[in-house]
Amino acid sequence: MQVNNNFEPVIVAFCCNWCSYAGADLSGTNRLNYPTNVKIIRVPCSCRVNPMFILRAFQKGADGVIICGCHPGDCHYTSGNYFTRRRITLLYSMLDFLGIERNRTRLEWVSAAEGAKFAATMQQFTEDVRKLGPNRRLEDLRCRKQ
Amino acid sequence: MQEAMIKRAKELLADGTVNRVIGWKKGEFFYDITPAVFETAEEIDADFVFDDFTSANVSKYLVKESKKEGKILAFLKPCDTYSFNQLIKEHRVVRENVYIIGVPGGPKLDIEKIKAKGITGVLGVKNENFTLKIDTLYGEETMPFYEAICGKCADCKSKKHVIYDELIGEDGDVLDSNRFDMVEKLENMTAQERFEFWREQLSKCIRCNACRNVCPACTCEKCVFDNPNSGVENKAASDSFEENMFHIIRAFHVAGRCTDCGECSRVCPQNIPLHLLNRKFIKDINALYGEYQAGADTTSRAPLNTYDTEDCEPSIVHERGVE
């Protein structure tokens, strides 16, 4: 694979308001660095993340999408993240089935206390996506190879 | 079979049990069959058919038809009964307004497979000991019966009627089908190979919406793709990404609800194997959350509307198969 050193991936992170968004805030409070590539979108619960949002992000040029929510069992809404887990597992499996690189999508449970985990996760994810290069496959899927 | 069905339909119309019948009628060509609603015995005598080409699933039509006045008689093949049951579960049909007669299923024939053999001007077909005798404008042709059957029948999952008021013919059993073979084959390819496969297939899409319109699980009052407020509205694709989005979202929206009736692939004018997307979800659901057949009953919870606290993590995608 061609490695483009100037490639800066666009990363969208969906974070639930109660745990992961607070975890992201905590990594800020603790001045834990992670790449500027990551832009966070706040949602009330990870279960608010519609697969359409993920595909939309890829459509509009995102190179990686990560969803963060409360740990299973700790959902502010009791069960939201359990639904997230099923939906996102199936969606990611489908993207994999279509031949999209697995490392472009991720789901991580980050509690409000896990600022360090949040930063480390974002660093790792950004690196993984950077290695993959720009997201071409989802876009190319429809265009027959000339 | 056709005679028995016509006889029974006329009886039920005559005694007032029903005031309409949904079945099939011929189109321009004899193999060109579409679902149709009949209101009189005369109409039935004139046009009602049930033969090797009546593969269309009429369940979806009952969403609208069952809400009309009076009761309608529906002839449902085994696979159609699953779709109908699923629609009951989702409150999309009024069960009391439908009189269901279970009729035997396929294997039905696919005219495209006959044409693919270079056989044209087809006037009629006859199955003799699993050899298809084809009467054409240019004389008689033959081909093995099993090479002409439609894709969804080749992978038939069940010959059992899961819902009916009466049966014409025998009821069958749930089959031990190998319908997931192709999904598995794809899973065992590399990501690059899978990507190439789907690029080849999805690039054929002309976004005609036939798959959506025929799908008995796609009965939304207003589809997100037709809704300007959904943010994904798009009838004709504006950029190359739209088709992918459309097919992935469509498969996701019917995940856990799709009965695997195979209509999407049957009607695709571009012969895209769309059912593989649905089957991928079904296979994953079976493997990860326990065997589940949508439409097999009307009470169980759809797998995406429930959960187990011990469910696997999405990272399982990384642990399985080939990257």
Place this chain on the structure above:
Amino acid sequence: MQRIGVFVCHCGTNIAATVDVKAVAEALGHEPGVVISQDYQYMCSESGQNLVKDAIKEHNLTGIVICSCSPRMHENTFRKAAASVGLNPYLVEIANIREQCSWIHKEIATATEKAIILGKAAVAKVHLNAPLTAGESPVVKRALVIGGGIAGIQTALDIAEAGFDVDIVEKEPTIGGKMAQIDKTFPTLDCAACILTPKMVECSQNEKIHIHSFSEVSDVKGFVGNFTVTIKKKARFVDETKCTGCGLCTEKCPMKKVPNEFNMGLDNRTAIYIPFAQAVPKVATIDPNHCMMLKTGKCGVCSKVCSVGAIDYKQQDQFIEEKYGAIVVATGFNPIKLDKYDEFAYNQCADVVTSLELERLMNAAGPNGGTLLRPSDKTHPHKIVFVQCVGSRCDDSKGKPYCSKICCMYTAKHAMLIREKYPDTEVYVFYIDVRTPGKNFDEFYRRAVEQYNVHYIKGMVGKVTPKSDGKIDVQASDLLSNEQLHIDADLVVLAAAIEPDKTARPLATMLTTQMDTNDFFTEAHPKLRPVESATAGIFLSGACQGPKDIPETVAQGSAAAAKAIGLLCKNSITCNPCVAHSDELMCNGCSSCEKVCPYGAITYIDKEFRMPDRTTAIRRVASVNPAVCQGCGACTVACPSGAMDLNGFSNSQIMAEVDAICK
């Protein structure tokens, strides 16, 4: 046409040091719809807020974006500011450029670039914000306290004192809880019964307090201000309204060999029983597992001797439904079971007891009338070994990872009381640490060591072995002198860890409250909201939230009561307007949303619609109760047609943010 104002905060140098705030304001000023874009040193200060307010008035703004710290910090501040000048508070969006930008990035150029993108996303979102009005829902002026120990008692008394009706649901036949079993209390050594029983009596006499003893909560529905709770009153086979508590039945009952739970099974009670003399309510209860009449239909003695005809062998469990505005959980704790601790021979030797058993052994109302005797042979023990941290601060699966908090102090109390009453007894305490943070606690412990000569030995007990002569060999290590010790003890007392009551977890599920991995209820904020659960209207009192001693429990019980009273004082409460709503024209009525709703907020109605061809059709459509919906959004994804959407986080708003970020 939207008129949007953007306000970029420097936060002193917190933001301005790594983000070029002027550049951010400049860039966002060019975004569509933005009519004013300003920066200021402290936007949350009074003058900063005035700047925002003035701009709203002057430019007649239809929406504002504040680029500042986390919305978790100041979203409410700016919403209030906007509302004060007539802009709907939900037309305010925050771009988090501090916690999620300036604080984590070092390079000004990239940090500024990111801040601009975050600002653009907020502008894109605010374009689609709709003014939302918070609904109101009435508050039922009645509280439920679950658990009738000292925590629940204190909470109930305080709520009743404020003039509200309060129900106590207690699963045992009497209120009182663990404190009723305790002999003396540290650090004052006053008698537990003497301070508890008057409070129990107060509960029974207060006309605002209604005690449902021998009862359990079996279902909870509803939401803050308006809970509907089903209480299961277990059949006690005695009519509570008739029983006078005379106790004649308990004297005459022929079935006298039932282990007495109140005395930790150290003596026996009858099949019909009153747990202890000061029980509230003082009503007999028949134990169906041991009553001959209920098991075989032969006996009926109690029924014959009861002069008021209170015995009712045919009594059934009864379910009552009641509405409450607030619920306080006070389910308390239990010592853990020590079955897995073979090394301490708890199951093998009657003279190895837990601390709570020792309380009963020493209690004047206990099995020995207050004389400390060995359970095995009823002789005076002369050498007693206390083992601390049995199951507390444990890494393995047998015990608990946390400190049970009360053991150090009650052990010092036990040691002191024994030395006081039986000076000829030698007392050893094996400990890992002695923890005495609390008013007069360390002084108390030092008295045990210095004045009462209790032998405190830092070290762990390795093995306890009962010997044939009735003595117990305690093998332990003294970490300070680095010696192995063998003590021939007469009695060994284990300070068993405490754990939340087993009823807590199913209750948490019913209440939709959070619990930690140890089954303690989780407070809404560990420092600032210690007695509230994260679920509105549910409060926490006592050890159900974490190990506590009595003074702390009472303090927390009163605090929980104060919170509950604060809620009950209101006639109505403001609801969160960021709730789901269904577009009836698109709804299929498929029930997917209902299945994923954790609050039961969605119901279906058959509604008549006018069709395009002028006919009417009846369709089943979803309807969300905005007072019940908490706004998680699970339904919005379950809905295939997209009919279900969420206020404040709508599909189009989130997609606009996605677009702005990915552009």
